[in-house]
Amino acid sequence: MKLLIAIVNNDDSAVVASALTKENFTVTKLSTTGGFLMVGNTTFLIGTEDERVSEAKEIIKKYSKTRTHSTQTTDSLGRGFADGALGNDVTVGGATVFLVNVEGMEKY
Numbered sequence: 566m567k568l569l570i571a572i573v574n575n576d577d578s579a580v581v582a583s584a585l586t587k588e589n590f591t592v593t594k595l596s597t598t599g600g601f602l603m604v605g606n607t608t609f610l611i612g613t614e615d616e617r618v619s620e621a622k623e624i625i626k627k628y629s630k631t632r633t634h635s636t637q638t639t640d641s642l643g644r645g646f647a648d649g650a651l652g653n654d655v656t657v658g659g660a661t662v663f664l665v666n667v668e669g670m671e672k673y
């Protein structure tokens with residue numbers, strides 16, 4: 566069994582969640598914040614059998630778009646952006662996915 570930890574842009578999260586659940590994946594959605602840009606993103610926890618990992622990754626890939634995040638505007642003021650982020654356009658995503666081996670899953 567595997568656990569996919571997928572960090573997805575907030576703007577893609579609804580469609581990613583919907584596509585995964587439609588294909589009978591069970592998903593936990595966490596509201597998270599990227600440490601570099603300090604803006605919200607979404608982290609999905611997806612526990613699945615090894616045989617279905619490729620399918621889950623394909624769905625995430627299909628619906629996660631690459632975006633350019635501008636930090637040039639006054640929007641950045643007071644947000645606590647990392648020094649390196651200020652004044653630069655940053656390419657974010659599609660998705661960042663970690664794959665973790667899981668010994669087992671129990672439900673009570």
Ligand code: 2BA
Pocket residue numbers: 572598599600601602603604606649655656657658659660661
């Ligand atoms: P953030 O940490 O806010 O990073 C947003 C984007 O800023 C990144 O896009 C990358 O293009 C750039 N970036 C991040 N750290 C940087 C640094 N130290 N120097 C220069 N540029 C940097 P993505 O790579 O697509 O990452 C999107 C989000 O996925 C990240 O948001 C973070 O929440 C997560 N993430 C990505 N890689 C990760 C990792 N190795 N470990 C944990 N979380 C990760």
